[in-house]
Amino acid sequence: xxxxxxxxxxxxxxxxxxxxxxxxxxxxxxxxxxxxxxxxxxxxxxxxxxxxxxxxxxxxxxxxxxxxxxxxxxxxxxxxxxxxxxxxxxxxxxxxxxxxxxxxxxxxxxxxxxxxxxxxxxxxxxxxxxxxxxxxxxxxxxxxxxxxxxxxxxxxxxxxxxxxxxxxxxxxxxxxxxxxxxxxxxxxxxxxxxxxxxxxxxxxxxxxxxxxxxxxxxxxxxxxxxxxxxxxxxxxxxxxxxxxxxxxxxxxxxxxxxxxxxxxxxxxxxxxxxxxxxxxxxxxxxxxxxxxxxxxxxxxxxxxxxxxxxxxxxxxxxxxxxxxxxxxxxxxxxxxxxxxxxxxxxxxxxxxxxxxxxxxxxxxxxxxxxxxxxxxxxxxxxxxxxxxxxxxxxxxxxxxxxxxxxxxxxxxxxxxxxxxxxxxxxxxxxxxxxxxxxxxxxxxxxxxxxxxxxxxxx
Amino acid sequence: xxxxxxxxxxxxxxxxxxxxxxxxxxxxxxxxxxxxxxxxxxxxxxxxxxxxxxxxxxxxxxxxxxxxxxxxxxxxxxxxxxxxxxxxxxxxxxxxxxxxxxxxxxxxxxxxxxxxxxxxxxxxxxxxxxxxxxxxxxxxxxxxxxxxxxxxxxxxxxxxxxxxxxxxxxxxxxxxxxxxxxxxxxxxxxxxxxxxxxxxxxxxxxxxxxxxxxxxxxxxxxxxxxxxxxxxxxxxxxxxxxxxxxxxxxxxxxxxxxxxxxxxxxxxxxxxxxxxxxxxxxxxxxxxxxxxxxxxxxxxxxxxxxxxxxxxxxxxxxxxxxxxxxxxxxxxxxxxxxxxxxxxxxxxxxxxxxxxxxxxxxxxxxxxxxxxxxxxxxxxxxxxxxxxxxxxxxxxxxxxxxxxxxxxxxxxxxxxxxxxxxxxxxxxxxxxxxxxxxxxxxxxxxxxxxxxxxxxxx
Numbered sequence: 001x002x003x004x005x006x007x008x009x010x011x012x013x014x015x016x017x018x019x020x021x022x023x024x025x026x027x028x029x030x031x032x033x034x035x036x037x038x039x040x041x042x043x044x045x046x047x048x049x050x051x052x053x054x055x056x057x058x059x060x061x062x063x064x065x066x067x068x069x070x071x072x073x074x075x076x077x078x079x080x081x082x083x084x085x086x087x088x089x090x091x092x093x094x095x096x097x098x099x100x101x102x103x104x105x106x107x108x109x110x111x112x113x114x115x116x117x118x119x120x121x122x123x124x125x126x127x128x129x130x131x132x133x134x135x136x137x138x139x140x141x142x143x144x145x146x147x148x149x150x151x152x153x154x155x156x157x158x159x160x161x162x163x164x165x166x167x168x169x170x171x172x173x174x175x176x177x178x179x180x181x182x183x184x185x186x187x188x189x190x191x192x193x194x195x196x197x198x199x200x201x202x203x204x205x206x207x208x209x210x211x212x213x214x215x216x217x218x219x220x221x222x223x224x225x226x227x228x229x230x231x232x233x234x235x236x237x238x239x240x241x242x243x244x245x246x247x248x249x250x251x252x253x254x255x256x257x258x259x260x261x262x263x264x265x266x267x268x269x270x271x272x273x274x275x276x277x278x279x280x281x282x283x284x285x286x287x288x289x290x291x292x293x294x295x296x297x298x299x300x301x302x303x304x305x306x307x308x309x310x311x312x313x314x315x316x317x318x319x320x321x322x323x324x325x326x327x328x329x330x331x332x333x334x335x336x337x338x339x340x341x342x343x344x345x346x347x348x349x350x351x352x353x354x355x356x357x358x359x360x361x362x363x364x365x366x367x368x369x370x371x372x373x374x375x376x377x378x379x380x381x382x383x384x385x386x387x388x389x390x391x392x393x394x395x396x397x398x399x400x401x402x403x404x405x406x407x408x409x410x411x412x413x414x415x416x417x418x419x420x421x422x423x424x425x426x427x428x429x430x431x432x433x434x435x436x437x438x439x440x441x442x443x444x445x446x447x448x449x450x451x452x453x454x455x456x457x458x
Numbered sequence: 459x460x461x462x463x464x465x466x467x468x469x470x471x472x473x474x475x476x477x478x479x480x481x482x483x484x485x486x487x488x489x490x491x492x493x494x495x496x497x498x499x500x501x502x503x504x505x506x507x508x509x510x511x512x513x514x515x516x517x518x519x520x521x522x523x524x525x526x527x528x529x530x531x532x533x534x535x536x537x538x539x540x541x542x543x544x545x546x547x548x549x550x551x552x553x554x555x556x557x558x559x560x561x562x563x564x565x566x567x568x569x570x571x572x573x574x575x576x577x578x579x580x581x582x583x584x585x586x587x588x589x590x591x592x593x594x595x596x597x598x599x600x601x602x603x604x605x606x607x608x609x610x611x612x613x614x615x616x617x618x619x620x621x622x623x624x625x626x627x628x629x630x631x632x633x634x635x636x637x638x639x640x641x642x643x644x645x646x647x648x649x650x651x652x653x654x655x656x657x658x659x660x661x662x663x664x665x666x667x668x669x670x671x672x673x674x675x676x677x678x679x680x681x682x683x684x685x686x687x688x689x690x691x692x693x694x695x696x697x698x699x700x701x702x703x704x705x706x707x708x709x710x711x712x713x714x715x716x717x718x719x720x721x722x723x724x725x726x727x728x729x730x731x732x733x734x735x736x737x738x739x740x741x742x743x744x745x746x747x748x749x750x751x752x753x754x755x756x757x758x759x760x761x762x763x764x765x766x767x768x769x770x771x772x773x774x775x776x777x778x779x780x781x782x783x784x785x786x787x788x789x790x791x792x793x794x795x796x797x798x799x800x801x802x803x804x805x806x807x808x809x810x811x812x813x814x815x816x817x818x819x820x821x822x823x824x825x826x827x828x829x830x831x832x833x834x835x836x837x838x839x840x841x842x843x844x845x846x847x848x849x850x851x852x853x854x855x856x857x858x859x860x861x862x863x864x865x866x867x868x869x870x871x872x873x874x875x876x877x878x879x880x881x882x883x884x885x886x887x888x889x890x891x892x893x894x895x896x897x898x899x900x901x902x903x904x905x906x907x908x909x910x911x912x913x914x915x916x
Contacts, residue, residue, distance in 0.1 A: 192669060194669065194769070196767040196769070203732070204730035204731060204732055205730055205731035206730070208730075209850065209878070210752070210754040210756060210780050210782065211650060211652065211782060211848075211849045211850030211851050212747070212849050212850050213849070214747075214752035214754045214780075214782050214849065215736060215741075215746040215747060215750050215752040215782070215849070216726075216735055216736060216743060216746045216747060216849075217730060217732060217735070217736055218732065218734065218735070218736040218737070219736065219754060219755060221755040221757075221758050222686075222690065222755060225683050225686045225687050225755070225758075226687055226691075226692040228680075228683045229683050229684055229687035230692075232680065233684075234684040234688075268674075272662035272663055272664070272666075272675060273662060273663035274661070274662055274675060274676065275806070276676070277674055277675070277676070278673060278674055278675055278676040278677070279676070283673075285674060288673040288674050289670070289672075289673060289674060292673050294668070294672035294673040296668040296672045296677060296769075296771055297677060297679040297680060297683070297760075297761065297772075298668060298761050298762050298767065298768055298769060298770050298771070298772070299679075299760065299761030299762035299763050299768070299770070299772065300679050300683075300758055300759070300760055300761060300775070301758070301759050301760075301763040302755075302757065302758055302759075303755065303756050303757030303758060303778070304756050304757035304778055305757045305759040305776075305778075308812070309654040309756065309778060309780070309812050309813060310756055310757070310778075311652065311654070311754075311756060311780055311851075312756050312757070313754055313756070314755075314756070314757065317758070318763075320761070320762055320763075320767060320768075322668050322672075322767070322769055324668065324669060324672050324673070348733070354766070354767050355767060390669075391669045391670050391671070391672065391673070391674075392667065392669030392670050393669050393769075420667070
């Protein structure tokens with residue numbers, strides 16, 4: 001790969017300028033800012049990488065599809081990324097404006113630098129570099145850039161179902177999120193899913209005086225407190241009936257991989273100012289994020305929240321929650337169990353479903369694992385950490401579930417990328433290695449014996 | 459009393475104008491608006507009623523004291539009221555501006571019309587009427603107008619301790635709050651106390667991503683949910699250890715009086731849109747407000763509260779609560795029990811005391827009960843409902859506890875007075891009867907045999 005790597009090194013400044021140009025274009029799916037002009041620019045970037053590209057309408061913001069055939073017999077790699085970004089608020093917390101990218105201390109700062117423009121652009125620049133140096137791609141490559149990842153990819157699964165032929169591939173590769181917190185590169189085989197919901201409790205039809213009505217009118221905050229306490233006990237166990245029935249424990253390979261992940265629990269606790277990890281105790285750090293579903297209260301609000309006191313008995317309260325799902329839970333099934341629990345314990349409370357993603361898992365013994373690992377090692381100098389399941393959620397079930405494709409994640413972001421936050425940034429050394437990584441992975445996949453016939457095992 | 463009542467009727471318009479003039483002067487203790495000019499005007503009003511009056515400095519807003527001797531041997535009545543008012547926000551919810559009083563449909567609208575300017579002014583106008591018609595007062599009268607009732611009367615008890623001689627009296631009469639919800643006049647013997655506090659829970663030193671940290675970092679909202687659920691169970695019983703130990707059950711007289719109070723529970727439920735009263739069931743409406751302490755969550759806030767979802771694991775959460783205390787609980791003792799409970803169940807949570815008032819109870823068999831009742835009947839046409847304990851809190855323990863005086867409440871406000879809310883108003887017919895009531899009560903107290911030697915029984 002020395003020829004391609006030399007090309008990447010020689011073009012470092014030009015590649016950074018390309019990324020800055022991409023970050024300079026807002027593409028906030030939540031508010032619409034810069035959409036759909038950004039879809040056209042995403043298509044231009046895919047074309048500039050040497051692929052045919054089209055903007056594809058959906059029920060929401062469009063997708064961008066790209067395609068370039070490779071040598072006969074080589075596998076088809078579908079590269080997934082997203083061109084939309086998180087809203088940049090709060091604006092005044094940014095050191096430099098979110099859509100005026102600026103290099104400081106070897107990093108490019110701006111909204112979308114890491115999540116996800118720098119990461120899919122690294123893939124596209126790798127393709128362009130392979131073409132420039134070698135005149136062709138080692139695999140057939142398809143590119144799918146989502147325009148709605150930051151709002152939950154509500155149209156992605158339907159698009160995949162309608163376009164199975166155009167998306168036909170042997171495997172999926174995505175780059176998103178950070179490398180290991182300790183800095184090591186990693187290869188990711190799965191993600192937890194998510195099911196978000198709101199619990200809405202009502203009391204009287206108006207706020208009341210706690211002296212004149214305390215003990216008489218029900219308090220929706222107490223209703224929520226007791227409902228929530230019935231859903232997860234003080235020991236951290238989720239007590240919604242049947243909640244964990246569909247969970248398939250990790251296999252021996254996955255468990256062994258988790259055990260090899262470097263985690264300095266004491267350092268994490270010190271950095272976050274925590275005396276203890278969350279209950280229940282007795283679970284390893286990596287296992288907590290990979291093997292167990294969670295029930296998180298994202299927010300709970302009701303009644304007075306200002307300075308001092310107000311002797312009010314509130315009329316309404318809302319809890320926002322998310323469940324992180326693990327293989328083989330399904331969001332619809334979990335929602336039904338949550339709804340049944342609420343009906344039993346607090347029939348007056350309304351549960352509102354708010355958006356979900358299924359969990360995704362790719363077997364670690366896939367025939368593509370070894371060539372991807374080898375490509376990463378060639379570009380990165382050492383083999384990556386193997387991560388069976390990430391704690392967060394990405395719409396990968398569309399690929400593993402709907403399309404039945406093994407799906408591999410190669411995060412490029414620095415651990416302190418500050419995605420979804422002010423001063424989002426991408427380490428430009430990692431960006432450069434990321435371009436090399438994407439090129440080497442395609443090269444190894446193309447030259448790998450047997451990989452072309454690989455299919456997903458389960 | 460016909461002579462005095464005729465004088466009151468003849469001066470109805472002038473009295474309303476006097477009230478409007480008082481309401482026109484803002485006196486918002488929470489913000490300072492109009493204070494201390496209002497103290498001077500309050501003193502003028504007490505002087506205009508024929509009393510000597512002084513403005514008395516405290517550690518906060520001043521008090522106003524008045525005094526006029528009555529016939530030898532007659533009892534000394536200390537009249538308590540407050541000249542400060544609640545903040546008028548939200549201003550745009552008022553039909554007419556809060557400090558530009560306006561008569562509509564037989565009511566005067568404006569901040570403080572009912573709470574408490576119209577009610578203590580009725581007392582002062584009664585004194586003035588007695589003087590005008592009869593040339594003297596039937597009792598020795600002292601007046602104490604608080605400038606900090608709406609912010610919890612933080613300096614009242616200390617003032618009373620420092621001024622026992624100047625406040626020496628045989629009984630206390632106050633007029634505040636509304637008549638019975640069904641419209642009947644009432645004579646009030648006690649109030650619940652209050653102990654407000656905040657529970658502050660912390661997790662990590664910053665908000666975290668629920669996917670990357672869910673199951674790893676503790677969630678302060680779960681901490682509060684489980685702590686609160688341990689303090690009051692789903693059946694409505696307060697489970698803080700020792701919480702009710704000091705409660706002295708109501709006596710037979712009090713229980714019988716509660717049973718006589720007219721409450722249409724079904725109408726109340728319909729009006730508030732409630733299917734059921736609060737748990738536990740099996741307690742009468744009046745008993746809930748008079749005989750039982752409560753633990754109300756006034757507000758609970760943590761994490762995301764906006765539209766849609768945010769996959770956040772919050773770093774902090776706060777619950778604001780109040781306990782309504784009943785005889786013979788003491789706020790300091792209850793705080794200690796709450797603190798011990800928090801230390802046992804959630805040692806990382808901070809409990810912040812936020813202000814309290816002790817409960818107050820005057821025996822219903824006081825020798826002053828009958829003359830007051832008779833005075834009310836003379837002015838109102840029928841004897842009042844006797845209310846052993848109101849659900850709300852007033853700083854009456856200063857009188858019953860610190861000064862050891864039997865203390866009687868004669869609320870004049872209409873049930874829909876909207877105190878503490880926009881469009882606060884006072885029914886002007888009730889205001890007129892209120893002036894007559896105050897005059898007749900003083901007259902009956904002055905002519906009552908044996909009342910002069912009445913002392914508080916317990």
